[in-house]
Amino acid sequence: METLDYEETTEDLKKRIYGLNSMIDIGKNLSSDLKLGGLLTAIILACGGQFQSSDAIILLYKEKEESPGFYNAKDENEIKIEFPEPFIEFVNKARETFEKDKLKNISGLKGAFNIFKKMEVELVVPLSCKGKVNGILCLKKKEEGFGSNYSEDEKQLMGIMAGFASVAIENARLFKRATHDIKTGLFNHGYFQNRLIEEIDRTERFQTDLSVMIIDLDHFKSINDTYGHMVGDQVLIKVAETIKSHIRGFDIPARFGGEEFTIILPETNSKDAINVAERLRTNIEKCKFSAPRDSSGEPVKFKVTASIGVASYVDSCDMTDDILLDRSDQALYYAKKHGRNQSVIFENISKSA
Structure with a gap:
């Protein structure tokens, strides 16, 4: 019986080490890409490859003068996702991966729950850098054959990946500001x-x-x-x-x-x-x-x-x-x-x- 426990523990440690090494590789790849479009695609692909997510959506927080808030990074029309104000405050405080169902019973956040439900999102991962949230990574359900729920270990690894992704997104934004004309979006x-x-x-x-x-x-x-x-x-x-x-x-x-x-x-x-x-x-x-x-x-x-x-x-x-x-x-x-x-x-x- 003790031998079985030892083998299970060893196997569990191997999986964790493999997961951490994978996160390091993902972090290196993300940090080398300064173009936001390619970076966002790489993050979504990493979600599928590492966590068997059927799909993922990245919502970036944009501090627009007329309408600050979260926008779908892949939506060229830049339509704002109308989250209730308490949700933005909640994400800034949470800073950790949570399931969408957690929002269902929190006062003022039912609207955010309904938005994620409509988007078929299961898991929400805040992307924060330098003390502020600059986006959220939304994972849909797992691919068939890989279980119905994300494990606690996977959620922890997502938090690590989110850290790499947040820094990479911030660097890509800084690079764009340094190389692009603000008004037209062309190079400067x-x-x-x-x-x-x-x-x-x-x-x-x-x-x-x-x-x-x-x-x-x-x-x-x-x-x-x-x-x-x-x-x-x-x-x-x-x-x-x-x-x-x-x-x-x-x-x-x-x-x-x-x-x-x-x-x-x-x-x-x-x-x-x-x-x-x-x-x-x-x-x-x-x-x-x-x-x-x-x-x-x-x-x-x-x-x-x-x-x-x-x-x-x-x-x-x-x-x-x-x-x-x-x-x-x-x-x-x-x-x-x-x-x-x-x-x-x-x-x-x-x-x-």
């Missing part, structure tokens, strides 16, 4: 400059093509002066969305400053680059905007056009990031000077000069 000027140097180096090493473009919104100052900066901001955001939706995933779009945008186009020659520029220009022109009502009571509708300067890497000269940007800027200046709302490539104006 500093990140663009660093990536351009890297892409030129890669182009030289592998003998590939490279192009850069600068996009400038025509008469943008008059939009701000006429309709106000809030409308101007909406124009910038919409144009940024248009740019992102009409380029490749590995292209590098950035807000260069004010109403100027830049894009690095790896492995793209001048002919293809001007085609991309024209596609962007025509789609920007198709965007519809409206300003607050005028004296007649009707919203003022308007459109925006863009001038685009394009330059491509040339291996016959000592090409630097400054030269490439200067050439695209010269092409942009030519486009603005000769009527606006057009795309111009540097090699064409250099031939005509």
Whole structure:
């Protein structure tokens, strides 16, 4: 009998050690990913692989001025999950894994229980870092054949994984703030400059093509002066969305400053680059905007056009990031000077000069 107890204890310890080692591996993997999208996917996959969860949902806490609260990380529409106020306070105090059923009989939390029930969530794992909750990990029921409930050991391991995940999410958010423009969500000027140097180096090493473009919104100052900066901001955001939706995933779009945008186009020659520029220009022109009502009571509708300067890497000269940007800027200046709302490539104006 004592031998049996010893064997059970040994087996139990082996499982715990294996679980802890797995958590360390997961933690290392999560800490190496600074892109929030890939990180969130990795967390969800870890839930399935380690805990046999049939599915998982991550709700991130966003401190939006107009509507702070929890949002589904995978929901591009960013619809807020309307938890009752006591739930947010409860999660901040709990800081540990709990079953959704625990909420059922707590005053003020029945609404949160109903939300989780509708989402088919069984287990809730707070994601906290530096003393505050920045999200919650919601696990659905286990896969068939792996039991109906999560064990206490599994809940403890989830708490460990949540610690790694929380730090990784916070690091990814800090990285995004450091490399992205807050208003448009595109990369910022500093990140663009660093990536351009890297892409030129890669182009030289592998003998590939490279192009850069600068996009400038025509008469943008008059939009701000006429309709106000809030409308101007909406124009910038919409144009940024248009740019992102009409380029490749590995292209590098950035807000260069004010109403100027830049894009690095790896492995793209001048002919293809001007085609991309024209596609962007025509789609920007198709965007519809409206300003607050005028004296007649009707919203003022308007459109925006863009001038685009394009330059491509040339291996016959000592090409630097400054030269490439200067050439695209010269092409942009030519486009603005000769009527606006057009795309111009540097090699064409250099031939005509």
